[in-house]
Amino acid sequence: MNLFSLSGPVFSFDPLSVFFLFVILLIAVPAAFYTAGYQKGLYSPAKTKLSWLLFALFILSMLLVVAVNNVLLFLISWELMSLVSYFLVTFDSEHDKSVTAGTIYIIMTHAGTAFLIAAFLIMYKYAGSFDFDAVKAACLIMPPGVRNTLFCFFLVGFGTKAGIVPLHIWLPYAHPAAPTPVSSLMSGVMIKTAIYGLLRFGFWMLGGGELWWGEAILVIAAVSCLVGVIYALMEHDIKKLLAYHSVENIGIILLGVGAAFLFLKLELYSLAALALAAGLYHLVNHAIFKALLFFGAGAVYKATGTRNIEKLGGLIKLMPVTAFCFLAGSMAISALPPLNGFVSEWLTFQALFSGMLKMTAGLKVFLMLAAAALALTSGLAAACFVKAFAMVFLARPRSKKAEAAAECPASMRNPMLFLAALTAVFGLGAPFIFPVLQQVAVSLLPVTAAGPVPFSPFTLAIPQAGGTASASPLLLALLLTAIAGAAAAALYFIYGRNKVTEGETWGCGYYSLDAGTEYTATGFSKPFRIAFSFFLQPYHKTEKIYDSPYRLSSYRYETHTTPVFSAYFYKPLLFLLYSGARKVRKIQPGSINIYIAYIFAAALFLLLFMEKF
Amino acid sequence: MKTVHILLQVLFAAAFAPLVSGVIRKIKNSVRMRTGAPVLQPYYNLFKLLGKEEVRSVHSSWILAAAPYVVFASTVAAVFFTPILCGGPVFGEAGDFLVIIFLFSLGRFFQALAGLDAAGAFGGMGSSREMFLSALVEPAVLVAALTVSLNAGTTDAAAISGGVLRSSACLGAAAMLLAAMAETSRIPVDNQETHLELTMVHEAMVLEYSGRALALIELAAHIKQLVFFSIIASLMLPCGAGAGLYGAGGYLAKLLVISLIIALTEISLAKMRLFRAVDFLGFALVLALAGAVMSAAGF
Numbered sequence: 001m002n003l004f005s006l007s008g009p010v011f012s013f014d015p016l017s018v019f020f021l022f023v024i025l026l027i028a029v030p031a032a033f034y035t036a037g038y039q040k041g042l043y044s045p046a047k048t049k050l051s052w053l054l055f056a057l058f059i060l061s062m063l064l065v066v067a068v069n070n071v072l073l074f075l076i077s078w079e080l081m082s083l084v085s086y087f088l089v090t091f092d093s094e095h096d097k098s099v100t101a102g103t104i105y106i107i108m109t110h111a112g113t114a115f116l117i118a119a120f121l122i123m124y125k126y127a128g129s130f131d132f133d134a135v136k137a138a139c140l141i142m143p144p145g146v147r148n149t150l151f152c153f154f155l156v157g158f159g160t161k162a163g164i165v166p167l168h169i170w171l172p173y174a175h176p177a178a179p180t181p182v183s184s185l186m187s188g189v190m191i192k193t194a195i196y197g198l199l200r201f202g203f204w205m206l207g208g209g210e211l212w213w214g215e216a217i218l219v220i221a222a223v224s225c226l227v228g229v230i231y232a233l234m235e236h237d238i239k240k241l242l243a244y245h246s247v248e249n250i251g252i253i254l255l256g257v258g259a260a261f262l263f264l265k266l267e268l269y270s271l272a273a274l275a276l277a278a279g280l281y282h283l284v285n286h287a288i289f290k291a292l293l294f295f296g297a298g299a300v301y302k303a304t305g306t307r308n309i310e311k312l313g314g315l316i317k318l319m320p321v322t323a324f325c326f327l328a329g330s331m332a333i334s335a336l337p338p339l340n341g342f343v344s345e346w347l348t349f350q351a352l353f354s355g356m357l358k359m360t361a362g363l364k365v366f367l368m369l370a371a372a373a374l375a376l377t378s379g380l381a382a383a384c385f386v387k388a389f390a391m392v393f394l395a396r397p398r399s400k401k402a403e404a405a406a407e408c409p410a411s412m413r414n415p416m417l418f419l420a421a422l423t424a425v426f427g428l429g430a431p432f433i434f435p436v437l438q439q440v441a442v443s444l445l446p447v448t449a450a451g452p453v454p455f456s457p458f459t460l461a462i463p464q465a466g467g468t469a470s471a472s473p474l475l476l477a478l479l480l481t482a483i484a485g486a487a488a489a490a491l492y493f494i495y496g497r498n499k500v501t502e503g504e505t506w507g508c509g510y511y512s513l514d515a516g517t518e519y520t521a522t523g524f525s526k527p528f529r530i531a532f533s534f535f536l537q538p539y540h541k542t543e544k545i546y547d548s549p550y551r552l553s554s555y556r557y558e559t560h561t562t563p564v565f566s567a568y569f570y571k572p573l574l575f576l577l578y579s580g581a582r583k584v585r586k587i588q589p590g591s592i593n594i595y596i597a598y599i600f601a602a603a604l605f606l607l608l609f610m611e612k613f
Numbered sequence: 614m615k616t617v618h619i620l621l622q623v624l625f626a627a628a629f630a631p632l633v634s635g636v637i638r639k640i641k642n643s644v645r646m647r648t649g650a651p652v653l654q655p656y657y658n659l660f661k662l663l664g665k666e667e668v669r670s671v672h673s674s675w676i677l678a679a680a681p682y683v684v685f686a687s688t689v690a691a692v693f694f695t696p697i698l699c700g701g702p703v704f705g706e707a708g709d710f711l712v713i714i715f716l717f718s719l720g721r722f723f724q725a726l727a728g729l730d731a732a733g734a735f736g737g738m739g740s741s742r743e744m745f746l747s748a749l750v751e752p753a754v755l756v757a758a759l760t761v762s763l764n765a766g767t768t769d770a771a772a773i774s775g776g777v778l779r780s781s782a783c784l785g786a787a788a789m790l791l792a793a794m795a796e797t798s799r800i801p802v803d804n805q806e807t808h809l810e811l812t813m814v815h816e817a818m819v820l821e822y823s824g825r826a827l828a829l830i831e832l833a834a835h836i837k838q839l840v841f842f843s844i845i846a847s848l849m850l851p852c853g854a855g856a857g858l859y860g861a862g863g864y865l866a867k868l869l870v871i872s873l874i875i876a877l878t879e880i881s882l883a884k885m886r887l888f889r890a891v892d893f894l895g896f897a898l899v900l901a902l903a904g905a906v907m908s909a910a911g912f
Contacts, residue, residue: 314672316674316675316676317674331719331722334718334722335715335718336715336718336719336722337712337715337716337719342715345715346711346712346715349711349755349759350711350768353759353762353763353768356759356763356909357763357766361906361909361910361911362909364763364905364908364909365902365905365906365909368756368759368760368902368905368909369902371755371756371759372752372755372756372898372902373752375751375752375754375755375756376748376749376751376752378718378751379718379744379747379748379749379750379751379752380748382718382721382722382744382747382748383725383744383745383747383748385722386722386725386726386729386740386744387741387744389726390725390726390729390730390737390740391729393674394674394676394726394729394730394732395672395729395730395731395732395737396672396732458706458707459706459707464766464767464768464769465766465767466765466766466767466769466772466776467765467766467767467769467771467772468705468767468769469709469711469767469768469769470705470706470707470708470709470769471707471708471709471711471712472706472707472708475704475706475707475708476690476707476708476712476716479686479690479693479704479707480683480686480687480690480719481686483685483686483689483690484682484683484685484686487682487685487686487689487829488682491663491825494663495663495664495825498667498824498825499666499667499824500666500667500668500669500824501666501667501668501669502668502669502670502671503668503669503670503671504670504671505670505671505672505673505731505732505733505821506733506735506820506821507733507734513733515732517733517734518732518733518734518737519729519733519734519736519737519738519740519741520737523737523738523741524729524737524740524741525741526741527741527742527745527887527888528745528748530888531745531749531888531891
C-alpha cells in the first residue's frame with residue numbers, strides 16, 4: 001500500500017482554494033511590512049531572525065493547508081500550522097502568561113486534530129485513497145450513520161480551531177499572547193482555515209447531509225456570536241477583547257455557512273450560494289478589519305507599553321493616524337455603513353430572510369431567532385467598540401504612559417492605512433466583489449444551475465418573492481456625504497462661520513477635574529454586566545488595606561466575572577482526567593517484576609488470540 | 614421625477630419633524646391642565662440654538678466636532694428609505710428596510726463616541742446607557758421589520774408599504790412602538806424633560822453640545838422620531854398601494870394616534886430604573902417574536 005497515495009495532483013487551485021489563498025496573502029503581505037516596523041528594537045538580532053523564520057513558515061503552512069489536494073498532506077500542513085503557531089504564541093516566553101497560553105492552545109488544538117484524524121481514517125476506509133476527489137466520490141456512497149459521525153468529527157475538529165463556543169477557551173489566551181502581527185494573522189486568517197476545512201470536507205465532500213447539520217451549525221453560530229461579544233464587553237485587555245471578537249465573528253461567518261448547509265439539504269441551491277457567499281464575504285471582511293484592529297492595538301501597545309484600556313486615553317491627539325485607522329476598523333466591525341462589515345452583515349440578514357420566505361413555519365421561526373441573535377450581537381459589538389475606541393483614543397490620558405505616547409513609524413502606519421482603505425474598498429466595491437464570491441460558492445454546490453444574482457455596478461440586489469431588496473454602499477456613502485455637506489453649506493450661508501470658543505468640560509461646577517473623573521471601561525460595561533449577570537456571574541472582592549494595625553489606609557475593590565465554561569465544563573473534565581489517571585497509576589507500581597509479568601501476559605495473549613484478528 | 618419627489622419628501626420630513634415633538638408636548642400639557650409652550654416651540658429652540666456660538670471642551674477631539682454632522686446625515690439618509698405620507702417614494706435602489714436600521718447605528722455610534730470625547734463623567738454615562746439600551750432594542754426592531762417583510766415577501770420598503778395589513782403585523786407594530794419609545798428617549802425608558810444626572814440617557818450624552826452642533830443633533834432627534842413613527846405608520850401598518858390622498862390622511866391620523874399613545878404613556882408612567890428597561894425591551898422582543906410566529910403560521 002502506498003501510504004501517501006499521491007495518485008492525484010498534489011495541489012488543487014479550485015475557486016475555494018484560490019479564494020482562501022487570496023485572503024491569506026491579502027493579510028500576510030501587510031502583516032509582513034508591519035512586522036518589520038513592530039520588531040524594531042524589540043528583539044535581539046538572533047531572535048529577530050528566528051521570528052522571521054517562524055513567520056514565513058506560518059504563512060507557508062497556512063497556504064499549504066488551503067492548497068493541497070490530498071487528505072494526508074492536508075493533515076501534515078494542518079499540524080505544521082498548529083505547531084508553528086504554538087511557537088509563535090510562546091515566542092515572548094519571558095512572560096509566564098504566554099507559556100500557559102501556549103499550553104492551553106496546543107492541548108486544545110491537538111484534541112481537535114484527534115477528531116480530524118479519526119474522521120480522515122474513516123474516510124480512507126471507504127475511499128482507499130487520500131486524494132480529495134476520490135474521497136469525495138466515496139463520501140456519496142457512505143451509509144448515513146458514517147456521514148453523520150464524520151460531520152460531528154469535523155464540526156468538533158475544525159470548530160476547535162475556529163474557536164466556536166464552547167471550544168473557544170484557548171483563543172482569548174493564545175491570540176493576545178503572540179506578538180501582535182502574529183495575533184492579527186491568527187485571528188484574521190488562521191481561524192479561517194478551519195472554515196475552509198468545514199467547507200472543504202463538510203460542505204463539498206459530504207455535500208449537505210441531514211437537516212440537523214445546518215441547524216446545529218446555526219445554533220452554535222448564534223451562541224458563539226453572543227458569548228463572544230458578551231465576553232468582549234467585559235474585557236479590558238485590548239488584545240483579549242479583539243480575540244473575543246474573533247469568536248463573535250466566526251459565529252457570524254458560521255451563520256452564513258450554517259444557512260448554506262440548511263439550504264443545500266433542502267435543494268435551494270441559489271439560496272445556498274447566497275448564504276455561503278455572505279459567509280465568505282464576512283470571512284474576508286473579518287480578516288481585513290481584525291488585522292487592522294490588531295495592528296492598531298499593537299501600535300498602541302508599543303507606544304504606551306500597556307494593553308489595559310483603563311490606563312489609556314487621549315491618544316487621538318498623540319497618534320492621529322493610528323486613531324483614524326482604528327476608527328475605520330471599529331466602524332467596519334460594528335457593521336456601520338458604508339464600510340465592509342455592513343455589506344456582509346446585511347447579506348447575512350438577507351440570506352437568512354430569503355431562506356425564511358421559502359421555509360416551513362417551524363424553520364421560519366428558527367431562522368428568525370438566528371437573525372434576532374445576529375441583531376443583538378451587532379448592537380453589542382457596536383457598544384463594545386464604542387468602549388474600545390473611546391477608552392483608548394478619546395478623552396484625557398489616564399496614565400503617565402499614555403501621556404508620553406507618540407505616533408508609530410511609517411512602516412507600521414502604512415500597512416494600517418492600506419487595510420483601512422480596504423475596509424472602504426470592500427464596502428463600496430461590494431457589487432463587484434459579491435458576484436465573484438457567489439461563483440466561489442456555486443463551485444462548491446453539487447449542481448451548476450444556481451444562477452448568480454444579477455449584476456449592477458452600484459447596487460447589491462437580491463431578488464425575492466415580493467420584489468428586490470437592494471443595498472448600495474456607494475450610493476449610501478454619496479448620500480451621507482451630500483447631506484452632511486449640504487447641511488454644513490446651508491448653515492454657513494445663512495448663519496455665517498461657526499463661532500467656537502473653547503471651554504472646560506462640565507463637571508457640576510468643579511473646574512479642576514482630572515482624568516480620574518472620566519468614565520471608565522468598567523463603568524461603561526456595567527449595565528451589560530448586570531443585564532447578563534445570569535451568564536457572567538459577576539462577583540466582588542473588597543479588601544481592607546491597613547498601613548498599621550490601627551489605621552485603615554485604603555480599600556481595594558475588585559469586580560470579576562466567572563468564566564462559566566472553564567468553571568462548569570473544563571474544570572470538571574480535568575478533574576475526571578486527573579482522578580482517572582490516579583486510578584490507572586495503581587497498575588504501575590514501579591516494580592520490575594510486575595512489568596515483566598505484563599509483558600509475559602501480553603505475549604501469551606497475542607500468541608493465543610492472534611489468529612482471531 | 615421620482616428624485617424630485619423623494620427630495621421634496623425629505624425636506625417635508627425635516628420641516629415637519631419638530632412639529633410632531635411640539636404636538637406631543639402640547640398633548641402632555643393639555644392633559645396635565647397646563648398651558649405649556651406653544652406647539653412651535655421646538656422650532657423656536659432650533660433657531661435660537663443656530664444663532665448662538667458654540668462652546669467646545671478643550672479636551673475634545675475632532676470626533677466631537679464631526680459627530681453632529683454624521684448623526685444628522687445618517688438620520689436624514691434614513692428618511693430616503695422610509696415612505697413618508699404612506700406610499701411615498703423611497704430610494705429603493707440604494708437600500709431597503711434593513712438599511713434604515715444600519716443607518717441609525719451609524720449615527721448612534723458617533724453620538725456615543727462624542728459623549729465620551731469630552732472627558733466628563735456625564736457623557737460617558739449617557740453613552741454607556743444609550744449603547745446598552747440600543748443593543749437591546751436592536752433584535753426587537755429587526756424581528757418586527759423581518760415580520761412585515763415576510764408578509765410582503767421582500768425587505769424592499771416600497772413593496773412593504775404597498776402591501777396589505779395582516780394581523781401578525783399588528784404585534785410587530787406594537788413591538789416597534791415600544792422600541793420607538795426607547796429610541797426616541799421617552800418615558801418609561803428615558804426622559805427628555807429632565808437634566809437630572811441619575812435619570813438621563815440621551816440628554817447626558819449630548820450634554821457637552823451647544824449652539825449649531827446642538828441644533829443639528831436636536832433636529833436629527835426630531836427626524837429620527839418621525840422616521841420611527843413613519844415606520845410604524847407606513848411599513849408596519851401599511852394602507853395599501855396607490856392610497857394617494859386617502860393614504861396621506863390615514864398616515865397623519867396614525868401619526869396623531871401614535872403621538873397620543875406616547876404622550877399618554879409619558880404622563881401616566883414613571884421612568885423605569887435602567888435595569889427594569891431590560892424587561893421592557895425584552896417584552897418588545899417577545900411581542901415581535903410572537904408576531905413572527907403568527908406570520909410564519911400564515912396570519
